[in-house]
Amino acid sequence: MTRKFGAGIALGIIGTLLVAVAIWLTIAYTGAYNVAASDQHADAVRWTLDTTMHRSVERRSGDVELPETFADEVVAEGASHYAESCVYCHGAPGQEPTEWSRGMRPEPPHLTEAAAEWSAEEIYWIVENGIKMSGMPAFGAHHGPEGITALTAFVSQLPGLSPDDYRALTGGDPAANAGGAPAAAASPPEETTDGATAEPAAAAD
Numbered sequence: 001m002t003r004k005f006g007a008g009i010a011l012g013i014i015g016t017l018l019v020a021v022a023i024w025l026t027i028a029y030t031g032a033y034n035v036a037a038s039d040q041h042a043d044a045v046r047w048t049l050d051t052t053m054h055r056s057v058e059r060r061s062g063d064v065e066l067p068e069t070f071a072d073e074v075v076a077e078g079a080s081h082y083a084e085s086c087v088y089c090h091g092a093p094g095q096e097p098t099e100w101s102r103g104m105r106p107e108p109p110h111l112t113e114a115a116a117e118w119s120a121e122e123i124y125w126i127v128e129n130g131i132k133m134s135g136m137p138a139f140g141a142h143h144g145p146e147g148i149t150a151l152t153a154f155v156s157q158l159p160g161l162s163p164d165d166y167r168a169l170t171g172g173d174p175a176a177n178a179g180g181a182p183a184a185a186a187s188p189p190e191e192t193t194d195g196a197t198a199e200p201a202a203a204a205d
């Protein structure tokens with residue numbers, strides 16, 4: 001009797017696994033899931049990606065070691081890297097992200113608000129390693145530990161910065177402040193077709 005019961009459970013588990021594999025392969029092969037970035041993720045998919053991302057970053061950023069405070073020069077260096085590499089996806093105080101970045105799924109968050117959610121160690125980890133399946137690039141290979149530390153120093157202070165603070169940190173030069181525009185024009189090839197309309201609005205600030 002108990003043996004029969006055990007065999008029944010084993011069969012049930014195998015059957016469930018086979019159905020799960022069948023659903024997985026059906027979704028992958030039939031093209032049932034809409035990958036269009038013009039379409040929002042289903043709530044369940046969005047929740048899964050968000051939760052996986054947050055837990056994964058929390059778990060892996062424990063090994064990051066950073067100084068307690070950052071020197072002003074380090075923050076300023078981070079600000080200039082930010083104006084070159086990040087602003088067109090994430091915006092800055094007084095500066096909107098480029099229009100094309102609003103077409104990404106997930107949409108890159110405005111870091112002036114979103115950075116407050118993360119510890120400096122988590123920011124370091126995210127910038128160094130990037131985030132799979134999201135379009136957030138890994139900058140570790142290009143910027144090295146010092147560059148990533150500088151970016152972290154700047155991004156952790158971003159939520160408290162005013163547009164004037166940001167302008168002062170990036171040299172007070174409107175052209176430098178509009179760092180998003182030249183960087184954006186140089187990056188994705190599609191930019192050449194509508195680059196003229198993709199200039200950040202705040203370039204005029």
Ligand code: HEC
Binds near residue numbers: 104136139
């Ligand atoms: C091509 C666009 C793009 C560029 C350039 C980019 N990011 Fe991101 N970034 C993203 C996207 C998309 C996400 C959202 C990931 C998610 O929600 O899963 C993200 C997420 C983040 C996050 C986590 C914030 C949150 O709440 O999700 C941080 C921190 C971050 N980026 C920092 C940076 C920094 C610093 C740079 C420049 C060195 C940078 N990013 C450049 C697209 C970009």
